[in-house]
Amino acid sequence: MELWLVRHADAGAPLPGAEDDARALTPRGRRQCFRIVRALAHLGAGLDHVRHSPLLRAVQTAEALVPALSAHGTTAVDGGLARAPDHALVARLAAEGVERMAIVGHEPWLGALAFWLASGWSAEAPERQPAWLELEKGGVLQLTGTLASGEMRLRAVYPRRALRLLARG
Template identity: 35%
Template sequence: MDLILWRHAEAADPERGQSDMQRALTSKGQKQARRMAEWLTSQLPESCKVLVSPALRTLQTVEPLGRKFKVMPELAPGADPHELLRAANWPHARDPVLIVGHQPTLGQVAALLLSGQPQYWEMKKASAWWFVQREPNEPASLYLKAVMAPDLIVK
């Protein structure tokens, strides 16, 4: 199974009276989202399922990808890393799964997959980490296929 974790792009600080869920992308964040969406479009198979947090910044991050996606409340800020993996049906999903979410959860998931512990690993804004587990019942078949950040994409 392929699991791609995509952290939302740069978002504005909350305005007075605004909830964290309503934070929008900055202009820099919009550019980051477009660049990563172009790279992901060139890499992802058509069969990839896209799961997104209900926060505005994640919805705006995934929009340039131009694919259907499912909004999942269990991916909201503060999500449990084990719940995120359950939402993705890791490692048993037939098709690749792209999750657009938040720190620290995405970093915890990356750490859990690679080290067995949900540690606090940093994942840069708008970056994507691509994991592959060749055999669902063989944790040793897991590897990190790619880590990409928008500033590494050459146009």
């Protein structure tokens, strides 16, 4: 399968006293989303499923990915994407049984999940992890293979700059 890990787009900096979970995308973040969708279209990634965290910035990023969904594509919210990844999350993602899935989440958990799927080093014990992956906001990682610990291959990293170029076609 193809798995696209998308870090939520720009939502500004957390403000003192404001609820961090309710931070909305900025206009810049919305432009980043637009480029992700254009880039995914350019890469021929018609998505079967979009899974996203319940935090507002991830919900809004997932909403922006809707044009990349295939005609019968579905979306689902998953609280497991707003915390460190665990076996239950990986099992739920695998149970979806689709060929092309995008996951919209947050750092450091998205990078930990990618590292886990590609290397087999469990993200449940981050102190023993020998290396880290970290996505910038509005960045995308592509993995291929079977959705299980150590069974996926890191195929490509698309930082915002690359997405901007791809979006131009």
